[in-house]
Amino acid sequence: MRRSVRGSVSYHAGRSAEFSVATEYQRRGYSIAQRRWRGAGGEIDLIARNADGLVFVEVKKSRSFETAAARINRRQMDRICASAAQYLEQEPGGQLTNTRFDVALVDDTGTVQIIENAFGMN
Numbered sequence: 001m002r003r004s005v006r007g008s009v010s011y012h013a014g015r016s017a018e019f020s021v022a023t024e025y026q027r028r029g030y031s032i033a034q035r036r037w038r039g040a041g042g043e044i045d046l047i048a049r050n051a052d053g054l055v056f057v058e059v060k061k062s063r064s065f066e067t068a069a070a071r072i073n074r075r076q077m078d079r080i081c082a083s084a085a086q087y088l089e090q091e092p093g094g095q096l097t098n099t100r101f102d103v104a105l106v107d108d109t110g111t112v113q114i115i116e117n118a119f120g121m122n
Contacts, residue, residue: 017061017106018045024104024112030055034087041082046104053098054091056084058118061106065113068105077101077119 022032030048037044046057058080062068084099091097103118 018059021059021104039083039086042079044083055100057102059104063108065105
């Protein structure tokens with residue numbers, strides 16, 4: 001029972017973090033095209049759009065920004081990129097669509113820190 005309560009708390013904390021990050025992107029002039037979009041490679045937490053193109057966002061919540069950032073690994077980035085490539089198939093510009101991969105970190109206070117182009121590609 002204890003484990004399922006902890007899992008439920010983590011699930012709701014993650015959803016709350018995603019909501020906060022989506023709100024921050026909207027404040028910056030983006031629209032949210034998708035939330036928790038699932039492709040063959042895995043799930044993309046948020047896909048934001050503006051006139052310049054798409055931003056694929058991985059949201060990480062932890063006690064601190066440092067702890068959240070440490071939870072991202074190469075395998076996870078590769079899965080997100082594979083799903084993003086699949087998502088781009090439905091875009092008018094296809095794989096030529098201007099894209100960016102961001103990581104949004106959320107700490108225990110609910111503060112959001114966005115690392116643009118976190119995967120080092122665009």
